[in-house]
Amino acid sequence: MGRGRPRVPLLGADLIVREALALIDAEGAGAFSLPRLASRLGVRTASLYNHLDGRAEVIEGVRRLIVEEMDVSAFDTLPWPDALAAWARSYRDAFARHPHSIDLLATTTISSPATLGMYEAVVAALARGGWPQERLIGALTSVESFLLGSALDLVAPPLMIDPAGHAPRVPVLAAALESTAGGSKAGRAEEAFAAGLDALIRGLVVQLAELREG
């Protein structure tokens, strides 16, 4: 940088979007608004519009940042069930780092090239694996629903279900919780995620086999 340049980064679309993600991470999706974002950046709300078209473009930028943390490389080398599992893991981990963004992103339309490119990699691999075109979105949606829900679980409290004084009235539940109470909360969440993802992908393999027979 030359002399006389400001030491703070110049306002631009990338900085705005990164600050939006920091705001959502710190205060939750409910706290996200353009005036609040502008205030964090020390600028007037109108200044944001010099760089971005508005709220929807900021949200789409936030999504891009999170998608960049996901890994589709396995689709180039592994059979679709294994590649789907590898991508799924990176997807859940990315959202687990930004749990407050889930509610916001799950309810806004996806349109950025980076995010579209990720979905293209997934559905193209499913198609190469034999999935019929009209079932691709359904298969993708199934997995994504599981991943979003799992990301929420990962940020749940250590003891999500606490029977406490009610244990005698819910004996099977209390015993089941007791038998999984060993180990860390992260370990239990990981175990549940791995087992659930395994079940879902096995089920998809069974469904595809039936589709191809039928």
Added chain:
Amino acid sequence: MGRGRPRVPLLGADLIVREALALIDAEGAGAFSLPRLASRLGVRTASLYNHLDGRAEVIEGVRRLIVEEMDVSAFDTLPWPDALAAWARSYRDAFARHPHSIDLLATTTISSPATLGMYEAVVAALARGGWPQERLIGALTSVESFLLGSALDLVAPPLMIDPAGHAPRVPVLAAALESTAGGSKAGRAEEAFAAGLDALIRGLVVQLAELREG
């Protein structure tokens, strides 16, 4: 009611909790706070504490209201995979009516007798179906993650992925979206949910069969 009683309902735990759910439904989980809730009820925040212990108890009451919309009756009559599917559908439908509550409830500890009772019905049926005690919470969590994610999908915009001008760069995705574009958005979400739930439960059946062999 006798003469002289107020025509507005008297403040009580039930009324507070119902107003909390109405607030979350209308304005999102980020808007939920005890002062805001008190203001909607036309009382001082301190008055809420005459009826409830605080924020956590209000949230747990909101969960109870939503759980009361779910149906566990199938566990008494159907084999576990079918009963799980029936309960899952009622669970997703209940959260789809209160989508803003998902983020809040997924990250707070469950302790009310009504909610514990629902989980008891689910895990007791899985146990009767042959699931080992130490796998019950994992199986329950898998299904619940899928359900929470699906409820989010149900309230997503009609066109969740919009390739628009980028279609040539994402040809498989664009064609897949095109081939599922017929029919209503609700119909597509329902189809994806049904297929995903079917895959997950089939996968669980396969896992249980392996567990019992192993």
